[in-house]
Amino acid sequence: AQKVTQAQTEISVVEKEDVTLDCVYETRDTTYYLFWYKQPPSGELVFLIRRNSFDEQNEISGRYSWNFQKSTSSFNFTITASQVVDSAVYFCALSEGNSGNTPLVFGKGTRLSVIA
């Protein structure tokens, strides 16, 4: 069965600190997709990144970076030099199969508070 675990329920950091949000997943499929979504206080879910199981390259987008390690079934998300606008709940999600058009299984989310 597929499962996503985000062990950190809440994290609080001071502005400009770096912060890493952990995500561990379980799946029996050899082909799958991993996602991160952001849910700001306004409530919408914003897509951040998609990674397929064959692509273990780390990715950097501005202050955001993602570290995918199949050996530990982890897909961690780091925000560098955090800002108040990064305050949100962040969800890691898993989609099994090779099309990615299957339902998402979400972790419970990590609430990040960035304090000025």
Next chain:
Amino acid sequence: DSGVTQTPKHLITATGQRVTLRCSPRSGDLSVYWYQQSLDQGLQFLIQYYNGEERAKGNILERFSAQQFPDLHSELNLSSLELGDSALYFCASSAGQFSSYNEQFFGPGTRLTVL
């Protein structure tokens, strides 16, 4: 703006009532998904439609039903509402099979409050 629209934004109703939530997917997207977000259960998948046909079912109660119409918009019907059905209901859409991208883009959600 994700391009996915949901109406209404807020809905307040009483126990035992029936409501319909509406979703219009992004232009060209064939797949529509419904998710429920509640404090105790988190974000849970309810049901998926692809080009008018049911594709996958998750933790959807028998009191809930959905459909996708020929114009690809979808409706989620919730009946015999209970207090525990109070939640944020999201619709998401994706391109569908054989597409080069498969991210699900989420609508703003409908917040349902059952009193």
